[in-house]
Amino acid sequence: MKKLINNAENVVDEMLRGMVAAHPEYVKRVDGCDVLVRAGGSKGKVVLVSGGGSGHEPSHGGFVGKGMLDAAVAGAMFTSPTPDQVYEAIKAADGGKGALLIIKNYTGDVMNFEMAADLAADEGITVEKVVVADDVAVENSTWTTGRRGIAGTVFVHKCAGAAAEEGKDLAAVKAVAEKVIANVRSMGMAIAPCTVPTAGKPSFELGEDEVEIGMGIHGEPGTHREKIRSASDTTNHLLDKILAEGIYKSGDKVAVLVNGLGGTPLQELYVCNLAVSERLAKEGIKIAKTWVGNLMTSIDMEGYSVSLLKLDDELEKYVNAVADTPALRVL
């Protein structure tokens, strides 16, 4: 393992301290916790609290700021934060109008955030939660824990964050988040694994010409392996699965996220985005907004995911609303 770290055990703490050092105008750390909140606080608004295991940077701390999150909890690497940490985040961010927890659909995340919500409710803070499950690679059936939450989560942060910034109440902000969840789908793939610093070795092995399709964001295996194909063929394969959901039809408007998993250069992400734009044009689907970048990563994994969010007028307004955070600025 070759990494620019000081000590594998201290990566999360040192990363958070480095983020605060870089962005003091945006974020501050809650004392004794792995929690970032807005530097200026969130008084008088509904607060959005998200988080998860570390390793997905800039998710989630990078999205703390105007128009997006109010607090982000960083768990250990790829490990859901504990209930006490999430609870501290809710308390620290609380602006007196209630909190919406945005949870990615993993067994541990859901359990830990639910326990934190119970603790906060005991303290008299009104808490609602939404669970993002946008990954179409996973069958949604009684035989699984349901679909995983992956990069589409950033659209939830963006739209629900804009609604909260606008002064909407908790129920209305939650409704926006749920509308995004109902209309966003994603799928990813990897061409090389990631290495968790404390594990010291790659999370899986791929042959020289092999790729993993349906990759999650924790190095957990995807649906199957195959020989590597061109960027265009691969992107179309991911889009086939997303379009098969039947949500996106000719004449619809969408926002696109071509998301890098951490180890793939932007030039390749743009090559993949070309395939997205060409395919959607062919399908008669209008692209109202495109984001290309590393927004929901998997440490140093090479690969990407594609997310589509179907837009109505309300969601289009929220996608384009002002956001000012360390990792995403919409002016």
Next chain:
Amino acid sequence: MSTRLYQCIEAIGNRIIENKDFLTDLDREIGDADHGVNMARGFTEVLAALSQDETDIGAALKKVGMTLLSKVGGASGPLYGTAYMKAAGPVAGKTEITLEDAREMLKEAIAGIQMRGKAVQGEKTMLDALIPAYESLNSSIENGVDAKTALSRMCETAAMGVEYTKTIQATKGRASYLGERSIGHQDPGATSSLLTLEAIRDFI
């Protein structure tokens, strides 16, 4: 000199910590390669947080549960945390326990895991080691088997449960995303549960 209660929990903790890499390797096959790392971190904290003079078994288990809950994270934190806190119930205030108490503790722990994880037996989880262990212990008690033999049989049955997890497909937790590809691998959670029971057997 620490109490025998502390030594027993220390034995469990050390067993988990010694098997950190083994558990993490199992998790790498079908999960996200952190089970051993997280459990070892949790038990390192437990051994530091727990008083070496503690004699109240219920209080000690509660402390273990709270510490795991706040230090482990992932799914294992809430599940093991809940299991230890629930196991504390039947032995609150006790400084010695019988085999019947152990059975009640295991029963409560299993109920807690099922409540928190919404899982049943046969889904490739820790329950596949713990439920057979409980059934074995229960039958030993009903047949008047001595404690040492009962614990030893309990562990053999739990080990068979771990073997059984190799043959089935995961339907809960992160391994469920693998579908049929999870078959052939033993469940890391069932394995850490077995290690816990074996550490208790060896200590007693």
